[in-house]
Amino acid sequence: MRKCSLNLLDTIFAKITAEAKLYLPVDGENGAEYKVWEPGVQYSNSLNTVRSAKDFFFPQTENLIEFKVTGKQIDVIDVRNEHEDFVIFGVRACDAASFDILDRVFLSEPVDSYYANRRAHGVVMTMACTRPVETCFCSTFDIDAANPAGDITCWKTEDSIYFRANSEKGAALLAKLDGITEECDDSSVTAQQEKTRQIMSKLPLANLTTEKFGGGKTKDFFNAPEWKELSQACLGCGTCTFVCPTCQCYDIKDYDTGNGVIRFRCWDSCMYSDFTRMAHGNSRNSQVERFRQRFMHKLVYFPENNEGIFGCVGCGRCLAKCPISMNIVKVMKTIGEK
Numbered sequence: 542m543r544k545c546s547l548n549l550l551d552t553i554f555a556k557i558t559a560e561a562k563l564y565l566p567v568d569g570e571n572g573a574e575y576k577v578w579e580p581g582v583q584y585s586n587s588l589n590t591v592r593s594a595k596d597f598f599f600p601q602t603e604n605l606i607e608f609k610v611t612g613k614q615i616d617v618i619d620v621r622n623e624h625e626d627f628v629i630f631g632v633r634a635c636d637a638a639s640f641d642i643l644d645r646v647f648l649s650e651p652v653d654s655y656y657a658n659r660r661a662h663g664v665v666m667t668m669a670c671t672r673p674v675e676t677c678f679c680s681t682f683d684i685d686a687a688n689p690a691g692d693i694t695c696w697k698t699e700d701s702i703y704f705r706a707n708s709e710k711g712a713a714l715l716a717k718l719d720g721i722t723e724e725c726d727d728s729s730v731t732a733q734q735e736k737t738r739q740i741m742s743k744l745p746l747a748n749l750t751t752e753k754f755g756g757g758k759t760k761d762f763f764n765a766p767e768w769k770e771l772s773q774a775c776l777g778c779g780t781c782t783f784v785c786p787t788c789q790c791y792d793i794k795d796y797d798t799g800n801g802v803i804r805f806r807c808w809d810s811c812m813y814s815d816f817t818r819m820a821h822g823n824s825r826n827s828q829v830e831r832f833r834q835r836f837m838h839k840l841v842y843f844p845e846n847n848e849g850i851f852g853c854v855g856c857g858r859c860l861a862k863c864p865i866s867m868n869i870v871k872v873m874k875t876i877g878e879k
Contacts, residue, residue: 542703542704542705542724542725542726542727542730543703543704543705543715543718543719543722543723543724543725544701544702544703544704544722544723544725545701545702545718545721545722545723546700546701546702547697547698547699547700547701547702549721550584550702551580552721553702553718553721553722554578554584554630555580556717556718556721557578557628557630557714557718558578558579560626560628560714560717561625561626561627561628561664562577562625562626562627562628563577563578563627563628563630564576564577564578564597564627564628564629564630565578565582565584565585565629565630565631566584566585566587566589566590566631567582567583567584567585568583568585568587571591572587572590572591573585573587573589573590573591574590574591574592575590575592575594575596575597575629578630584630584631585631588633588670588672588673588674588677589633589635589636589856589857589858591784591858592783592784593636593639593784593785593786593856593858594629594632594636594639594640594665594786595636595639595640595643595786595787597627597629597659597663598640598643598647598656598659598660598663599643599647599656599789601807601808602805602806602807602808603655603805603806603807604620604803604804604805605620605655605793605804605805605806606618606619606620606803606804607620607801607802607803607804608801608802608803608804609800609801610800610801610802611800621654621655621658623658623662624658624659624661624662624663625662626662626663626664627662627663627664628663628664628665628666628714629663629664629665629666630666630668630695631666631667631668631695632665632666632667632668632689632691633667633668633670633686633689633856634667634669634670634679634684634685634686634687634688634689634690635677635679635684635686635786635854635855635856635857636786636854636856637665637667637689637690637691638679638682638684638689638690638854639786639787639854639856640660640665641690641850642787642789642843642847642850642852642854643656643787643789644660645847645850646789647789648660664692664693664710664711664714665691665692665693666691666692666693666694666695666711666714667689667690667691667693667694667695668689668695668696668697669686669687669688669689669694669695669696669697669730669733669734669737670686670687670689670737671697671733671736671737672740673686673737673740673741673744674744674857675744675745675746676746676857676858676860676861677741677744677746677855677856677857678744678746678747678749678855678857678870679854679855679856680741680747680855681746681749681750681751681855682751682851682853682854682855684854684855685738686737686738686741687733687734687735687737687738687741688734690707691707691711692706692707692708692710692711692714693705693706693707693711693714693715694707696729696730696733696734698729698733701729703725703727703729703730704718704722746855746870749870749873749874750877751840751851751873753877754840754841754844754851754873754877755840755841755844755845755849755851756841756844756845756846756849757845758840758841759837759841759842759845762837762840762841762876763833763837765876767875767876768829768832768833768876769829771832771867771871771872771875771876772828772829772831772832772833774865774867775812775828775832775865775867776864776865777812777813777814777828777831778812778864779810779812779813780859780862780863780864781812781835781858781859781862781863781868782808782810782811782812782835783808783810784858784859784862785856785858785859786854786856786858787839787852787853787854788808788810790808790809790810790811790816791806791807791808791809792806792807792808792809793805793806794806794807811825811831811834811835811838812831812832812835813831814828814831816831836869836872836876838852839851839852839853839869840852840853840869840872840873853869
């Protein structure tokens with residue numbers, strides 16, 4: 542483990558920027574958001590960003606391929622290229638855990654080369670939490686807010702910042718900071734971790750459990766009458782899916798440029814009435830069916846096909862952003878009582 546004075550944080554950022562483009566949370570009008578660091582940009586002390594770091598690997602919109610039309614000739618243009626190296630600083634434990642979920646989707650065969658390219662060029666520097674709030678429930682999914690994953694894990698105290706490399710990419714980057722950092726023990730980190738875990742244990746959702754959910758529970762929950770009542774107030778706005786760090790659904794569309802076509806993909810939401818609509822129509826025609834699909838996927842379908850790993854990381858964004866205060870916690874408490 543290594544550390545440096547908190548006063549040298551900008552020096553650390555400048556050193557990283559010399560190696561790769563650096564993104565970090567910065568306070569904005571609507572909350573913290575990731576921005577490129579440059580001298581004068583201040584790292585946010587907010588608990589989390591409004592939107593997760595998922596955007597760096599699975600952007601909201603992305604061009605896939607182009608078709609150029611010249612008379613009767615159509616040329617197919619591969620728009621893929623090597624992504625620039627980049628570093629994401631300040632990722633929280635919940636968002637770092639979401640990358641494992643996304644990897645299981647996009648890096649399984651057939652590998653999504655667009656996603657894989659970004660993952661290969663990105664270095665994730667996580668920041669341990671010290672002030673979790675009432676909407677946090679990452680511990681429900683065995684995520685330790687005080688000990689996040691990532692290529693490099695960071696802890697910030699009142700006067701210092703600590704670093705631990707967890708991967709080859711992380712070790713390579715941390716080695717380049719040797720002139721600024723120094724070797725140290727982990728006593729200060731351990732003390733901070735204990736305090737954070739104590740806070741987590743006292744939060745309102747500390748006792749929320751997944752023990753009644755998981756693979757093999759489709760028959761137990763699919764026809765539950767509670768789905769109708771839970772979904773009645775849902776607006777189908779998709780806010781929960783767009784702030785969720787683990788949602789991975791997308792649509793593929795073609796845009797006519799006038800002399801060719803750009804095929805792109807963009808995030809989609811299972812809460813939308815036209816989601817998965819095909820020539821014959823939509824396979825889920827009611828809001829209750831779409832509502833049920835979202836939560837069954839996270840709590841039953843995904844863990845059934847992914848060694849028991851759930852499709853939620855307990856970041857709490859859906860609790861904070863849903864306009865009618867409907868969220869996965871209410872679903873778990875209601876359906877789980879069956």
